Amino acid sequence: MKKLLAMLMAVAMCFTLLTACGNSSDTPAETGSAPAETGDNTGETPADGTAFKLGGTGPLTGGASIYGLAAQRGAQIAVDEIREAGGDIQFDLRYEDDVHVAETAVNAYNTLKGWGMQISLGSVTSTPGIATSALNYEDRIFALTPSASSPDVIAGKDNVYQMCFSDPNQGLASAQYIYEQGLGESVYIIWKNDDIYSTGIKDQFMAEAEALGLNVVGDSTFTEDTQNDFTVQLTDAQQKGADLIFLPMYYQPASLILTQADQMGYEPKFFGVDGMDGILTMEGFDATLAEGVMLLTPFNADATDEATVAFVTKYQDLYGETPNQFAADAYDCVYALKQALETAGCTPDMSNEELCDALMEVFPTITFTGLTGDGQGITWDSTGAVSKAPKGMVIEGGAYVGMD
Amino acid sequence: MDITVILDYLIRGLSLGSVYAIIALGYTMVYGIAKMLNFAHGDVIMVGGYICFFSMSGLSSHFEEGSVAAMVVPAVAGTLAAMVVCTVLGVTIERLAYKPLRQASSLAVLITAIGVSYFLQNAALLLWSANPKVFTPVVGRGSLQVGPLSISYVTLLTIAVCIVIMIALTTFTSRGKMGKAMRAVSEDKGAAQLMGINVNATISLTFAIGSALAGIAGVLFMSAYPTLTPTTGSMPGIKAFTAAVFGGIGSIPGALLGGLLLGIIEIFAGAYISTQLQNAIVFAVLIVVLVVRPAGLLGKTIREKV
Numbered sequence: 001m002k003k004l005l006a007m008l009m010a011v012a013m014c015f016t017l018l019t020a021c022g023n024s025s026d027t028p029a030e031t032g033s034a035p036a037e038t039g040d041n042t043g044e045t046p047a048d049g050t051a052f053k054l055g056g057t058g059p060l061t062g063g064a065s066i067y068g069l070a071a072q073r074g075a076q077i078a079v080d081e082i083r084e085a086g087g088d089i090q091f092d093l094r095y096e097d098d099v100h101v102a103e104t105a106v107n108a109y110n111t112l113k114g115w116g117m118q119i120s121l122g123s124v125t126s127t128p129g130i131a132t133s134a135l136n137y138e139d140r141i142f143a144l145t146p147s148a149s150s151p152d153v154i155a156g157k158d159n160v161y162q163m164c165f166s167d168p169n170q171g172l173a174s175a176q177y178i179y180e181q182g183l184g185e186s187v188y189i190i191w192k193n194d195d196i197y198s199t200g201i202k203d204q205f206m207a208e209a210e211a212l213g214l215n216v217v218g219d220s221t222f223t224e225d226t227q228n229d230f231t232v233q234l235t236d237a238q239q240k241g242a243d244l245i246f247l248p249m250y251y252q253p254a255s256l257i258l259t260q261a262d263q264m265g266y267e268p269k270f271f272g273v274d275g276m277d278g279i280l281t282m283e284g285f286d287a288t289l290a291e292g293v294m295l296l297t298p299f300n301a302d303a304t305d306e307a308t309v310a311f312v313t314k315y316q317d318l319y320g321e322t323p324n325q326f327a328a329d330a331y332d333c334v335y336a337l338k339q340a341l342e343t344a345g346c347t348p349d350m351s352n353e354e355l356c357d358a359l360m361e362v363f364p365t366i367t368f369t370g371l372t373g374d375g376q377g378i379t380w381d382s383t384g385a386v387s388k389a390p391k392g393m394v395i396e397g398g399a400y401v402g403m404d
Numbered sequence: 405m406d407i408t409v410i411l412d413y414l415i416r417g418l419s420l421g422s423v424y425a426i427i428a429l430g431y432t433m434v435y436g437i438a439k440m441l442n443f444a445h446g447d448v449i450m451v452g453g454y455i456c457f458f459s460m461s462g463l464s465s466h467f468e469e470g471s472v473a474a475m476v477v478p479a480v481a482g483t484l485a486a487m488v489v490c491t492v493l494g495v496t497i498e499r500l501a502y503k504p505l506r507q508a509s510s511l512a513v514l515i516t517a518i519g520v521s522y523f524l525q526n527a528a529l530l531l532w533s534a535n536p537k538v539f540t541p542v543v544g545r546g547s548l549q550v551g552p553l554s555i556s557y558v559t560l561l562t563i564a565v566c567i568v569i570m571i572a573l574t575t576f577t578s579r580g581k582m583g584k585a586m587r588a589v590s591e592d593k594g595a596a597q598l599m600g601i602n603v604n605a606t607i608s609l610t611f612a613i614g615s616a617l618a619g620i621a622g623v624l625f626m627s628a629y630p631t632l633t634p635t636t637g638s639m640p641g642i643k644a645f646t647a648a649v650f651g652g653i654g655s656i657p658g659a660l661l662g663g664l665l666l667g668i669i670e671i672f673a674g675a676y677i678s679t680q681l682q683n684a685i686v687f688a689v690l691i692v693v694l695v696v697r698p699a700g701l702l703g704k705t706i707r708e709k710v
Contacts, residue, residue, distance in 0.1 A: 063534045063633060193680055220679040225639050228629035231416045232674035239409065252536050256631050259538075263547065263556050284461065284538035284632075 051090040052341065052348050052355075054079070054334070055112035056121030056146075057132055059100040063252075064125055066278050067326045068097070071124045071146050074327030077314055078334035089338050090348070098123060102131040109135050117141060118352045119359070121333055122160065124326065126150035126167075126197055133160040142356040144337055144363075146329035149274075150196050154384035159356050161363055161384040163329045163336065163372070165298065167197055170273050171204030173390050174246065174296055179212045181392070181403075183294065184244025184269060188237040189219035190230065190257065192249050201248035201273055217242050227253045230260050237268065244269040251279035258289045269294065277324045280398060287398040294403065296390040298372035299325035302400055308371055325372065332370035336378070339368055408552045413675050414668065419559035419628060421667020422566035426621040427644030428651070428659035429573060430614035436654035437590045437610045440510060443517040444497060446641015447524035448490050448615050452622025453632050454532055455489045456482040457539055464540075479542035487619035494615020498608055506604070521638070528634035541627035558627045565624060569617065570660050577656065586610060590654070643670075646690050652703025661701055 056075065058068030072095040079093045094115060096108035105128030112120070113135075120136050122145030123129035129148025136143040137157040144161045145153060151166045165173070178184055187209065192198035202219070209216050217240040220233040234257065237245055245261075245268050247254050254276055261267070272295035280287055301312050301322050311331060315323040337359075343366055344358040360382075367377040373388030380386055392403035427449060434442045460482040467474035501520050505513050547556040577583040588596040589606045597603050625640055626632055643666060651662025666686060673685035693701065 061529070061534065063536075063635070065534050220674075222679060223683070226674075226679075226682050228631075228640070229416070229420060229671070232413070232671055233679060235409065235412060236675065239406075252631055252633075255536075255538060256629065259630055265547070265554060282536060282538055284457070284540065284630075286538070 050348055051092040053094070053116050053118045054091045054121060054337070055094050055096070055115065055117035056123070057096050057098040057105045057108040057112070057128060058124030060095065060097040062099040064100040067147065068124045070324050070327040071330035073315065073319055074323060074330035075121060075146070075334050077311065077318070078331045082334070082338060089341050091334060098128045100125050100128060102128050104128070105132050106135065113139065118355055119337060121146060121330065122153070123148050126153060129153040133157050136160055140353045140356045142359040144333050146333045147326050150200060152196070157384070159360050161380055162386050163333045164274070164386065165390065166385055167200030168204035170296065171201040171248065172208045174201070174271065174273060175205045175208035175212060175214060177296060177392055178244065178271060179214045183271065186215050186217040186240070186242045187244050187246055188217055188240060188242030189246045189248070190233050191219065191221055192223065192253065193221040194223045195249070197275065198248045205246060205248065222253065227256065230257045231264065234261050234264055234266055238264070238266050242268055244271055247272045247276065250275040251277065251282065255279055255282055255285050258293070262289050271295065274298070274325055280395065281321060290395045293395045295393050297325050297393055298388060298390055299328040300391055300393060300400055300402055311371055328371040332368070332372050335370055336368045340366055411553055413671050415553065415555055415559060417668030417671035418664060419562050419667070420671060421664035422562045423621060423625045423628060423640065424644045424647045424667050425566050425660045425663025426569060426617055426624065427640060428648040428663045429569065429656065430617045430621070431645050431648040432653055432656060432659040433610055434614045435648070437586050438607045440502065440513045441517060441645070442614070443514070443641070444520035444524055445614065445618055446637035446644070447521050448494055448618040448637070449622040449625060449640065450528060450634065450637030451493060451524060452486040452490045452619035453539065453626040453636060454528065456486040456623045456626065457537055457632055459485040460540060475544065483542060483620065483623045486623050487616045490615045490619030490622070491612050494611045494618065495608055498611040503604065525634050525638070532634065534633060537632040539626040539630035539632050541630065542623055543627065562624045562628060565620065566660070569620070570656065573656050582609060643686070646687065649700055650690055650693055652700030655700070655702045655704070658700055658702035
């Protein structure tokens with residue numbers, strides 16, 4: 001009897017567990033439901049055949065949700081703007097949660113495919129992006145990912161394009177920027193061993209630094225499991241006399257590095273990459289620690305041009321926070337697709353194969369001007385890689401300020 | 405090699421090791437008395453961190469910035485709140501999830517503990533979302549200068565608290581009625597019950613103490629390494645479990661020794677061998693120790709009666 005009871009309890013536990021998981025993936029639907037949420041908002045959604053079905057996956061819950069939610073919201077703002085403005089090209093946007101896990105992303109992709117997705121926004125982050133882009137390629141659904149920056153996302157897939165810099169390009173641009181601006185004499189790198197984003201940037205940074213003659217005095221690593229204590233890495237950097245530490249990583253570990261360097265009384269310059277974006281909005285983080293941190297990012301929420309101001313204001317009104325570059329990239333994606341569809345003369349009744357062929361032909365030829373990149377415009381080559389100029393930013397008084 | 409640098413690393417290792425030791429004490433007590441591995445222990449630490457974070461940020465606005473009260477009251481209240489909530493949580497978990505399994509096989513209890521661990525993580529994800537929160541250390545960010553060395557207040561506090569807890573626990577289990585009852589239950593449950601000891605109450609008390617320790621550990625761990633997410637507790641939990649096994653699971657001084665050694669090995673492995681192999685080295689040391697001394701450093705070798 002007791003055994004039976006024990007079994008029942010165990011089963012009950014499992015159920016509670018499952019319910020908990022179920023609930024947790026439901027939350028963003030509640031929190032992020034400001035404008036038209038996912039595709040099932042029937043009120044404003046145009047009838048079938050009058051709008052392009054645009055789908056994307058991203059981490060809407062879990063540790064990377066700050067990126068997924070930003071991309072979803074940015075894209076949604078663009079779609080709503082296009083709807084308000086009227087016109088022939090309209091989108092019906094649907095985002096599915098992939099919790100930054102490749103397997104979940106494949107399921108999310110299949111859900112979107114079942115819904116009838118004609119054009120894809122790929123995935124928001126790289127690890128799921130590699131999985132879904134392979135499916136995009138097989139199914140001939142054109143994809144323009146806002147932020148999955150690994151070169152593996154587009155490699156060998158002729159119909160997958162990126163809006164963000166690829167990881168190696170970030171490493172390259174960072175090394176060049178540090179060298180050209182004379183920011184550091186002795187550079188030290190702390191990178192994340194088990195993350196393709198971090199290793200991709202670091203490898204190219206090292207190669208470019210060597211080519212330029214930039215003095216890299218050392219490097220050290222960490223993994224997901226050792227990202228609590230950075231004192232060893234920081235002491236090593238200090239011992240080697242580094243005056244600039246390059247941090248190719250996301251903002252969570254970076255925030256710890258800044259805190260621990262401060263505790264040690266070690267004050268080198270810190271140079272980050274676009275994953276650093278988000279550090280200022282971390283709850284409880286002492287933003288003064290990030291003072292003077294430099295980073296290369298394609299988007300500056302403090303820029304004063306009309307488009308950026310309008311976007312930032314709208315985003316703040318709807319979601320109560322300042323958009324990061326993921327939101328801007330996704331916003332740009334929607335408008336870039338609009339421009340390409342107009343150029344190619346596509347209509348929503350075309351099949352995904354037809355759209356894919358048309359877009360593949362048009363994309364390498366267009367020059368797009370959006371929130372990200374400078375006034376020169378954004379172009380793509382036929383491999384799907386983007387070409388745009390990064391902006392050097394420095395954190396001053398708790399905000400990003402352009403460096404040049 | 406520079407001696408100051410080595411001392412510097414040693415202090416960092418002691419600091420990390422003390423946190424592992426406090427967590428390991430919770431593991432080891434529960435194992436010693438209830439003979440079960442409470443894998444949810446790490447997640448109770450995470451809950452403690454969140455409770456302290458919210459009480460501190462809630463309270464600090466009521467005090468004048470920079471005043472003594474503003475520095476002391478939220479920190480103390482936050483720590484107490486974390487301890488109380490963790491104790492209640494630990495006892496509740498014990499009552500709901502483990503008590504019904506008292507007669508079941510240890511494997512069933514182990515699986516349940518893993519289930520509870522995931523339940524807590526997901527509940528935290530649901531309640532507090534995955535966005536990381538940055539913890540304010542309970543004793544401020546400053547540090548003490550001893551010659552060329554700078555030792556942060558958090559480190560000093562962690563080491564001191566660890567020693568106090570260790571002494572208190574040893575005294576508690578070696579003297580006093582409840583402590584004796586605990587040791588009796590740990591030695592032989594059946595015989596203890598025959599002697600009139602309430603085994604269930606003793607095990608519940610163990611969980612209460614272990615979880616209160618988890619609350620303190622959560623506050624100290626988050627003070628030293630201040631990024632708080634729903635999965636924050638899992639890795640230190642595993643490391644502390646390793647430390648408990650390393651020192652000899654079931655042994656209170658063993659947990660302390662194991663924790664400190666593990667922390668020091670981890671820091672030195674990173675500093676002088678490779679940051680890439682840091683964890684591999686830590687766990688390799690565990691394997692070597694267990695091959696040479698299967699019961700752990702201070703564990704009692706119990707002969708199986710044939």
